[in-house]
């Protein structure tokens with residue numbers, strides 16, 4: 001792993017008592033803060049009594065000074081007295097984020113570190129994957145993470161080799177991908193990005209936790225996720241997701257607007273298929289205040305045309321306004337997608353995720369990454385929802401997205417180990433941001 005060269009002020013950075021008071025004010029419901037043992041066998045502990053903090057002396061050991069894979073303040077370790085042990089903190093989890101210097105990550109990383117994703121008792125280590133071109137920017141990201149004083153953020157590592165960065169990770173959030181440039185064929189984009197995800201799949205297979213959960217965001221995310229999982233045969237294919245939660249959130253917002261209700265009243269929204277303009281926002285099974293959408297919004301023409309196209313093209317319209325693609329709302333939807341896997345799905349509801357079709361109950365072609373309705377017990381795993389209905393309209397639309405994904409799959413056969421690629425992509429194949 002490439003280690004950032006730190007200025008003396010970084011290597012000397014220590015946690016001062018004022019910072020520890022800040023920790024205590026952010027964690028006022030914890031009288032005792034004890035952070036679990038990082039991999040090097042040492043840990044940080046701060047004792048908190050009646051809002052007063054007795055800071056243990058920071059110990060910058062030889063081991064810490066030479067730790068090759070940590071950043072700045074995160075290289076510091078503290079000696080822990082045996083009696084300081086507490087069971088109030090969960091075991092540290094390792095989270096890798098690729099494209100970590102990009103726009104989406106710039107929102108996401110701070111949400112992860114704040115505790116809003118994995119919970120206020122879950123310390124995390126962030127492993128940031130970049131490239132030669134982004135190494136300086138990655139240092140900037142790490143500096144901002146340092147300056148944010150997040151009590152739950154125990155380690156930050158930056159690197160450009162996925163075989164280093166993905167070591168033992170329990171979550172891999174794969175965001176980095178080349179954006180489609182002017183004049184670039186979609187087949188070219190599939191190939192360039194597919195190679196990134198093939199390499200990252202191999203690296204996950206070699207060094208990640210055997211039960212790592214992988215969330216692919218970089219586009220074209222469904223086919224990138226398929227490539228990734230095909231290159232990681234020792235990791236369950238079920239653990240791979242392509243992000244379609246942003247599309248679900250967009251659909252909920254449009255239905256709420258039309259029905260004149262706040263969006264918390266909209267549930268059971270499925271996005272079927274590809275994260276592209278063929279995606280199908282399902283209004284047949286969706287509900288508003290628990291009532292089928294079609295009984296609340298009686299304008300079927302609006303649902304089939306305006307609503308569907310609005311959701312399919314939302315990313316592109318936003319790019320025209322902003323001059324860049326959705327970053328903040330994508331980060332929010334990544335948080336939603338992870339939380340849906342680590343917290344139990346509310347009774348009767350479900351969420352959308354692009355997952356591997358292996359024995360799916362809907363008759364969708366097997367061996368694709370296809371967005372479908374899922375439920376979770378909150379253990380990181382999911383089950384597909386069986387009680388959904390199809391009508392001719394929904395079936396036709398789902399079949400179109402399935403055809404597009406089958407064509408994308410043929411186009412990347414050289415990257416999935418399935419022979420020679422044949423690219424016969426449908427002409428209207430587009431990412432949401434390409435309208």
Ligand SMILES: NC(=O)C1=CN([C@@H]2O[C@H](COP(=O)(O)OP(=O)(O)OC[C@H]3O[C@@H](n4cnc5c(N)ncnc54)[C@H](OP(=O)(O)O)[C@@H]3O)[C@@H](O)[C@H]2O)C=CC1
Pocket residue numbers: 099100101102103104105129130131132133134175176177178179192196216217218219220221243244245246247275325326327330
């Ligand atoms: N699924 C979804 O719902 C959504 C997906 N997206 C997709 O997410 C991805 C990231 O978006 P965003 O963070 O806004 O993008 P940015 O352009 O801000 O960052 C993307 C990062 O990708 C990395 N990258 C990897 N390979 C290449 C390459 N060959 N050329 C250029 N950059 C590369 C770069 O980092 P480095 O140099 O460190 O590798 C860069 O920082 C895009 O693919 C986008 O289309 C966006 C919105 C929604």
Ligand SMILES: O=C([O-])CC(=O)C(=O)O
Pocket residue numbers: 219246314315316325326431432433434
């Ligand atoms: O095409 C893009 O990069 C943006 C995108 O996926 C979206 O906004 O849904």
